[in-house]
Amino acid sequence: MALQSLVERIEHAFAPIRHVLKPILSDPSTMAVWALLVGASVGVLWWDVRKRNRALPSLMKGVWTLVVLYSGPFGLAVYRYAGRTQIDRDSLWRRGFRSTAHCYSGCGAGEIVGFAVLAGLLxxxxxxxxxxxxxxxxxxxxxxxxxxxxxxxxVGFGRAVLDALYSETPSITVMEVTAIGTDLLLASQAKMTDPLFWGALALSLSVGFVFAFPINAALVYFGVKEGMKNPAEMGGDRHGGRERATD
Incomplete structure (x- = not known):
């Protein structure tokens, strides 16, 4: 009863936002435009990686591809700010963005599979x-x-699992509470064939990223997470990185 009452209060508090967003996300033309933006963003990412950032490890190339697939131009902006070998200097914020992107790539895949299978197919x-x-x-x-x-x-399996639980649980929890909550708030009754199903899912992923970012930045700051390596150190010397950026 208490949980249901809390859910009802949350739904009531966010009703004005839901009233505005649902018609937009339910419009097929909105999803078509979004699909074009995502496709163009992925194309730009792959071009940049191939021409200027081949030094990035395969794992991070995959991470950034998933981030841009999930969040389109927003994900591409995060990559350009924090993920390229041409960044002028590293910072806590850039390390926080890279850490969030790494977490986001895996969690986002789980969220997509979860909603597509459980709410969609089943x-x-x-x-x-x-x-x-x-x-x-x-x-x-x-x-x-x-x-x-x-x-x-x-690293042994047991130690790796403990490290993951220790370092990733706070950010994953915040990311998924906000992302899944957003999706259910907007599209809990939507079918897999409805544009709203996919529109709410796309929006919820980016909402999760935004809320998880300060958590990851704090975890990096306090040494709970090391943060992903500075990409500028992967592209040879910094001067060489700038030269490649102007090729």
């Missing part, structure tokens, strides 16, 4: 089951993207 009518299942997949994907690289570096 058409579960229970909001609670959909939310719990999507949470579980987001955690699984998010942790896997940390555990896998650690094990490749020679």
């Amino acid at each position: 058409a579960l009518e229970s909001t609670v089951l959909t939310a719990l299942g999507t949470f579980a997949l987001a955690y699984l994907f998010g942790y896997a993207l940390t555990v896998g690289p650690l094990m490749q570096e020679g």
Whole structure:
């Protein structure tokens, strides 16, 4: 009863925002324009990686591809600010953005799979089951993207899992509470064939990123997470990085 009452109060508080966003996200033309923006953004990303940023590790190339697929021009802007070898200097904010992007790439995949399978293909009518299942997949994907690289570096499975739980749980939790909450608030009754289903999912992913960013920046600041390596150090010397940027 208490949980249901809390949910109802939240829905009531955000009703004006939902009233504005639902018609926009339900419009097929909106989704068509968004798809074009995402496609163009991915094209720009891949061109930049191929021409100027080949030094980036394969993992980060995959991370940035997923980030841009999820968030289009917003994801591309984050990449240009924090992920290229041509950045002038590293900073806490850039490290926070890279850490969030790494977390986002895995969690976003889990969220997409969760909603597509549970709410879409299986058409579960229970909001609670959909939310719990999507949470579980987001955690699984998010942790896997940390555990896998650690094990490749020679860390044992048990230690890698503990490190992932310690360093990733706060940011994953905040990201998924806000992302899944946004999606359910806007499209809990939408079918997989409805533009609203995909529009709300796309918006919710970026909302999760925005809310998780300060958490990741704080975790990096306090040493809980190391943060992803400065990409400028991957492209040879800094002068050489600038020369490549003008080719």
